[in-house]
Amino acid sequence: ATELTLDQAVNMALTNNPTGKIAVFEFEAAKGALTAARSYRWPTLSYNHKDAWTWHGEKYNDRYYGGDRNYMDDQFSNALTLNWTVWAGNKIESQVSQAKLALDSSQWGIASARQTLKYNATDAYFKLMAARNAVKLSEESVERLEKYLQDVQVQYRVGVVAKVDVLRSEVSLAQARQTLIEARNSYDLAMANLNNIIGLPLTTNIGIKGDLTYEKYEQPLTTCEDTALRQRPEIFQYTDAVKSAQEAITIARAGYLPTVTATAQAAWYNDQFPGGQNYNWTIYLTTNWNILDSGLTAGNLKKAVETHKKAQEQLRQTVDSVRLDVRSTYLSLQSFDQSIQTSKASVGLAEEDYRIKVIRYRAGVGTNLDVLDAQVALTTAKNNYLLAMYNYNNYRAKLDKAMGVPIMQ
Numbered sequence: 001a002t003e004l005t006l007d008q009a010v011n012m013a014l015t016n017n018p019t020g021k022i023a024v025f026e027f028e029a030a031k032g033a034l035t036a037a038r039s040y041r042w043p044t045l046s047y048n049h050k051d052a053w054t055w056h057g058e059k060y061n062d063r064y065y066g067g068d069r070n071y072m073d074d075q076f077s078n079a080l081t082l083n084w085t086v087w088a089g090n091k092i093e094s095q096v097s098q099a100k101l102a103l104d105s106s107q108w109g110i111a112s113a114r115q116t117l118k119y120n121a122t123d124a125y126f127k128l129m130a131a132r133n134a135v136k137l138s139e140e141s142v143e144r145l146e147k148y149l150q151d152v153q154v155q156y157r158v159g160v161v162a163k164v165d166v167l168r169s170e171v172s173l174a175q176a177r178q179t180l181i182e183a184r185n186s187y188d189l190a191m192a193n194l195n196n197i198i199g200l201p202l203t204t205n206i207g208i209k210g211d212l213t214y215e216k217y218e219q220p221l222t223t224c225e226d227t228a229l230r231q232r233p234e235i236f237q238y239t240d241a242v243k244s245a246q247e248a249i250t251i252a253r254a255g256y257l258p259t260v261t262a263t264a265q266a267a268w269y270n271d272q273f274p275g276g277q278n279y280n281w282t283i284y285l286t287t288n289w290n291i292l293d294s295g296l297t298a299g300n301l302k303k304a305v306e307t308h309k310k311a312q313e314q315l316r317q318t319v320d321s322v323r324l325d326v327r328s329t330y331l332s333l334q335s336f337d338q339s340i341q342t343s344k345a346s347v348g349l350a351e352e353d354y355r356i357k358v359i360r361y362r363a364g365v366g367t368n369l370d371v372l373d374a375q376v377a378l379t380t381a382k383n384n385y386l387l388a389m390y391n392y393n394n395y396r397a398k399l400d401k402a403m404g405v406p407i408m409q
Helices: 006-016 018-039 091-157 163-198 221-231 233-256 296-363 368-403
Strands: 002-004 044-061 066-087 206-208 259-270 278-288
Touching: 002 006, 006 018, 006 091, 006 163, 018 091, 091 163, 091 206, 091 233, 091 296, 091 368, 163 206, 163 368, 221 296, 221 368, 233 296, 296 368
Parallel strands: 002 206
Antiparallel strands: 044 066, 066 259, 259 278
């Protein structure tokens, strides 16, 4: 068995879960993409070596001689070439900007993945805690019905109650035992789910510390919304997407402009290997301008403009979704806060009602059905209180995720 606190479970999820690792790999890949994009700003140097053999078969006529002349021509050459794109219509600069934005977006992706992992681990921990408490409640219900069945059997043997009371009590006990079986199965599933999230073998037996607690949340809704708009990683990611789409428009427009490339080449050649005797060098500028591309640039520009509009709408949609997420989570949290108060009072009333019904039945002024109904009502009240406590703790963690609360580690 492994005993874990909530903080330990969260830290294990952040360390072991593949979701966080994938986000880090994407960030590292974005670093490489930025390095590759920056490389186009600078010249490239290449080396070329060529070995050539040419067979000549010639026919010739001469006054005194005639016939065929066959010979082999050897050629060995070496060249160093320096290429530098001097200007490309701001295309290279925009590609570098896009790579920087992608790197920034992937960094926000790490933050988003960590926040999701924290919430998933917290939710799974609370579910296991709630499942453990549900097993305890089911065991209490079974124990309570077993004791009550013993009382009914005693009363039946002395002729105070009818056989039907014993049968009804046995049926209620059987139903409670079935509920206990289901509760234990739910507990095993909750444990396997937590193991999966925190990176432990699914068969690991986890012991959890503490219990579901209640602490009233005091922050107003407006503060929560403002915090979310300042911190949610998704908003920053879509903001980067809008900027990247704007850079894509510049890249597309570069198709209307010329590209200027500077080239410097030094070469050596002769007919003996390695070909390093004859030397020459060349420097030249090349301007390439597509005067007519049959609508290629216009199509790319149209696509880039519409993609930019789409990114703007996605950003607006994301902001609205964040507001809705915070509001719905906050209101649900307040609702479960009230449910805790009402269900807690209901537990006390149900316990008192059950105690009175048992006393009345023993005194012969109550019925077996009254006791069994009171038992069901007590079990329901305790389960409602447990569910309210779980939902409150769950939505408290969910609100942190909705607000984009950063994770310090």
